[in-house]
Amino acid sequence: MSQFESSDRIYLSPPHMSGNEMKYVTEAFQTNWIAPLGPNVDAFEKEIAEKVGVNDAVAVSSGTAAIHLALSLLGVGKGDKVFCSTLTFVASANPILYQGAEPVFIDSEPDTWNMSPKALQRALQESFAKGNLPKAVIVVNLYGQSAKMDEIVSLCNMYRVPVIEDAAESLGSSYKGIPSGTFGIMGIYSFNGNKIITTSGGGMLVTNNKELAVKARFLAAQARDNAIHYQHSQMGYNYRLSNILAGIGRSQLEVLDKRVLERREVFKRYVKGLHNIDGISFMPELTNSISNRWLTAVLVSEEAGVTSSQVITALAQENIEARPVWKPLHLQPLFKNCKYFRHSETIDVATEFFQRGICLPSGSNLTIEDQDRVINCIKQITNKSLVMGG
Numbered sequence: 001m002s003q004f005e006s007s008d009r010i011y012l013s014p015p016h017m018s019g020n021e022m023k024y025v026t027e028a029f030q031t032n033w034i035a036p037l038g039p040n041v042d043a044f045e046k047e048i049a050e051k052v053g054v055n056d057a058v059a060v061s062s063g064t065a066a067i068h069l070a071l072s073l074l075g076v077g078k079g080d081k082v083f084c085s086t087l088t089f090v091a092s093a094n095p096i097l098y099q100g101a102e103p104v105f106i107d108s109e110p111d112t113w114n115m116s117p118k119a120l121q122r123a124l125q126e127s128f129a130k131g132n133l134p135k136a137v138i139v140v141n142l143y144g145q146s147a148k149m150d151e152i153v154s155l156c157n158m159y160r161v162p163v164i165e166d167a168a169e170s171l172g173s174s175y176k177g178i179p180s181g182t183f184g185i186m187g188i189y190s191f192n193g194n195k196i197i198t199t200s201g202g203g204m205l206v207t208n209n210k211e212l213a214v215k216a217r218f219l220a221a222q223a224r225d226n227a228i229h230y231q232h233s234q235m236g237y238n239y240r241l242s243n244i245l246a247g248i249g250r251s252q253l254e255v256l257d258k259r260v261l262e263r264r265e266v267f268k269r270y271v272k273g274l275h276n277i278d279g280i281s282f283m284p285e286l287t288n289s290i291s292n293r294w295l296t297a298v299l300v301s302e303e304a305g306v307t308s309s310q311v312i313t314a315l316a317q318e319n320i321e322a323r324p325v326w327k328p329l330h331l332q333p334l335f336k337n338c339k340y341f342r343h344s345e346t347i348d349v350a351t352e353f354f355q356r357g358i359c360l361p362s363g364s365n366l367t368i369e370d371q372d373r374v375i376n377c378i379k380q381i382t383n384k385s386l387v388m389g390g
């Protein structure tokens with residue numbers, strides 16, 4: 001921050017308060033509900049469940065914790081396989097390792113950038129033939145865009161493999177009119193500081209299965225048996241969400257629809273500003289789905305005359321935070337021995353997106369002036385390369 005005022009810095013996806021948060025937080029203080037349970041937690045769970053139309057929601061300390069609980073509830077353990085999208089944040093797959101299970105990564109397809117049904121089908125066929133079907137499939141909705149859930153869920157149903165929907169980035173999105181996060185046996189949301197709404201840190205497990213929700217609450221609170229003394233028959237976790245943070249979440253949820261519209265406006269302004277540049281294309285939106293456009297992602301191809309990393313460097317020099325698209329998990333040193341199924345024999349979609357993709361600053365509080373700075377910087381570097389390249 002040495003050479004810049006902090007106000008000059010344009011962040012990728014900073015928190016955006018509604019202004020109403022302190023009302024709930026103050027209430028928590030006044031009533032002394034300073035605990036990992038309380039009225040805000042109960043209300044936040046109820047409000048999320050109503051918002052996305054599920055029977056139950058369990059508030060937890062992070063999205064990662066929610067994925068971990070989901071795997072634990074499905075009985076995923078040592079030696080089991082779990083399929084997972086490759087183009088995602090490491091948090092989608094780390095809980096597979098927590099359980100001692102083995103991740104198998106599935107490529108993306110070009111329409112949604114998400115799990116390729118073709119690759120999934122091959123992976124399921126092959127593992128069925130070998131008699132070791134996965135215990136679960138974790139499907140990620142990247143940057144707010146839903147995966148092709150109809151195809152994915154019906155494939156998984158055919159093989160009777162449960163689906164966990166990692167909707168950490170897609171709260172407020174929908175697929176064929178149905179809220180994102182509600183397609184699998186369980187879905188998860190994240191309220192990390194960079195997500196579309198935040199509790200500073202937190203997450204939610206959603207399900208229509210009452211039994212799973214009850215069990216999730218039990219496991220998230222140290223698996224305490226029903227006894228006045230502290231008795232435990234099973235290993236549990238300390239994963240419940242603080243009543244103070246749940247208060248922040250309740251206030252944030254009130255403005256979720258507004259935040260979706262604002263992020264979609266950010267996306268539209270990028271399209272308007274950049275669509276004339278050869279070699280820049282935008283992450284698509286699947287027909288019949290609405291993405292919350294958590295992050296605006298673009299692909300840079302040769303015609304742009306610059307590489308994606310040159311664009312990111314140019315933006316960094318202007319004190320603008322941009323990031324490559326997630327490094328696919330099958331390329332991570334952590335997962336170097338894991339199996340990977342490509343979209344097709346010859347095409348590795350996720351790796352290409354990683355090499356060419358950029359996430360642009362997309363906060364719902366990004367001002368038009370700041371966004372123009374981003375757009376002008378990209379225009380400048382792509383023009384310069386045209387001139388220099390002749």
Ligand SMILES: *Cc1c(COP(=O)(O)O)cnc(C)c1O
Pocket residue numbers: 061062063064065088089091092140166168169189190191192201202203
């Ligand atoms: C943010 C994120 C998570 C993890 O959420 P935390 O609340 O940070 O633990 C999981 N999956 C994806 C795709 C994410 O973007």
